[in-house]
Amino acid sequence: MNAAPDRNEIVEYFRSLQNGICKGLEHADGGALFKEELWQRPEGGGGRTRVISNGGVIEKGGVNFSAVSGPCPEFLKKENGIPVSEKADFFASGVSLVIHPRNPFVPIIHMNVRYLETAYSNTNQGWFGGGIDLTPHYINEADAAFFHKHLKQVCDKHNPDYYPKFKKWADDYFYIPHRGETRGVGGIFFDRLSDADGNGMQPLFEFVRNIGDSFLPVYIFLIEKNRNKKFTESHKRWQLLRRGRYVEFNLVYDRGTKFGLLTSGRTESILMSLPPHAGWEYNIIPEPGSEEEKTLKLLKKDINWIGC
C-alpha cells in the first residue's frame, strides 16, 4: 500500500513536528519559553511563528510552521515552468527553524521540511523538499561526524543514493561564493522529491518525517555535549564574526529568504533566522595554528566528515 498522503496528513505532521521540537528545545534550554504569533495570509492559509530568546542555551531561535494556499505567485510559476498567463493554484506547508546558541561551542542549526503542490489546467504536481545543516562557530570534527552519520543512517533506510546526493547538494547550496567558504559543515539538502519511480508519495513523506524526527535527538545531543564548555571574550568575538557570515549567506544567497522578502510580507517571520547579534571587522586573519584558523580551513565543500 503506497497511497499518496493527503494534505491534511502532511499538515498535521508538520504541526506536530513544530510542537514536539518546541517542547524539546524548551526542556533542553531550561530557561526560556517560546512565544507564539499566529498569522493569516489574506490569499489563504497562515502559520504559527514561534520564537525564543535569552534562554539558558538558546540566545535566539525560531521554529515556524505554515500552511498556505491560493493563486500561484509569479515566481512560483516561473520556478515550475507554468506559463505566467496560465491560471494556477498552489499549496505549501512546512516547518522551518534556526537556532542561535549563546555558547560559541554549541553549533547553530537550521532545518526546513516542506511540501509544495501546484495545480493548473488539469496538471497537479506535488513534491517534498528540505534540508538540515550545522554551522559550528568552532568546528569539532567529532560533532560533524556524529551529525553526518546520523543523517546518513536516516537516508540509507530509504535509498542508498540519498545521502551522497543530498550531502553534495547541501555543500553546493550552503556555500558563500564571495568568501570561498561553506556556511558550516553542511548536512543534507533536497528538493522536488516526487513520485519518479512509481511508488507513490508515501515513501517520500516517510523520508521527510524521519528527517524531521531526527532533529531533536541530534541537536539535543550536541547541546548537552557542549553547553558547559568555558569560553572567553575572544571566543564570543569570533562567534559574532561567524554569525556575520550567516547573515551574509541568508541575505545574499538563500532562496527561501529572498523569495520570502520579495513576496510574502512576513518579513519578521522570515528574518527570525538572523542572529541576535553579529559583527564585521576588516580582514580578520586568524593566527596560524589557532582554533579559528582550523575552522576556516574546514569550511570547504566535499569533506567526508564520516571518514574523518
Next chain:
Amino acid sequence: MNAAPDRNEIVEYFRSLQNGICKGLEHADGGALFKEELWQRPEGGGGRTRVISNGGVIEKGGVNFSAVSGPCPEFLKKENGIPVSEKADFFASGVSLVIHPRNPFVPIIHMNVRYLETAYSNTNQGWFGGGIDLTPHYINEADAAFFHKHLKQVCDKHNPDYYPKFKKWADDYFYIPHRGETRGVGGIFFDRLSDADGNGMQPLFEFVRNIGDSFLPVYIFLIEKNRNKKFTESHKRWQLLRRGRYVEFNLVYDRGTKFGLLTSGRTESILMSLPPHAGWEYNIIPEPGSEEEKTLKLLKKDINWIGC
C-alpha cells in the same frame, strides 16, 4: 573653455579627495588613525582601502579609492547595452565611504563619487555617478534639514533641476521594500551624468567635485553637534537594530555591493560598509510617543526635510 577632463585629472581628484577626507576624519575623531591596504587588480588598476576602527567618534569606517581598467565585465556590458559578443574595455575610478559612529546620536553616513568609461568598436562613453545619504539611528529633523539644505545649495549652483531629481532618486534607491522603510533621511543619488547638453564633461566633473568636497564640512558639523550627547544601553540597543537594517539594505538591495561581491573578489573592501556590530530581535515595536517610534514614522520617501 569646456574641455573634457582627462582620466588622470579625475583620478588625481579622487585620490586627493580620499586623502583629505581621511585626514579630516582622523582629526575630528581624535583617537584612531586609518590603516591603509593597497591592492592591485590582475586585469588592470587597483586601489587603496582605508579603514578606521575603535576611534573616539568612529566605531568603524572605511574610505576607499580605486581606479581600475581592463576588459569590460559581462554585467557592465549588459548594463550599458553592449552586446556580450562585442570586445569592450572599461575604466572606472571613484571614492566610496561609510562611517559607523559609536554614539547613537551621530548619524551613519555614506558617500560615493565615481567616473566610468566604456569603449567598444569606436564607441566611447563616459559618465559620472554618485550619491550621499545620511542614516541617523535617531532622526533629528534639524540635522536632516541642515544636510539637505547643504546638498541643495551645491546642486543649485549647477542646475536647478538637480536637487529635486537627485533627492527623489535617493529616496527611491535607499529604500528597503521588505521593511517599508527608507534607509535613513536620504540625500542625493545620481548616475550616468554625461554630456547630454553639449557643454562637455567639465561642468559635470565640477559638480561631482563640489559634492565630494562638501562631505567633510557637512559630516564634521554633524559629528561635533552630536558627539557628546549622553546615551544609555537602550539607545545602543536601538542603534544595533538600525544597523541591522543597514546590513539588510546593503546585502539585499545595494547594486554596488551585489556587483562587487559577484565579480570583484575584493570582498573585504566591499563589505567595509557593514557595521562593527548589528542586531536582530523579533518584531520590535517601539512604544507610542517614543523617540524610536518618531524615527520609524520619519523613515518615508518624499519628505521635504528643508521645509520641516
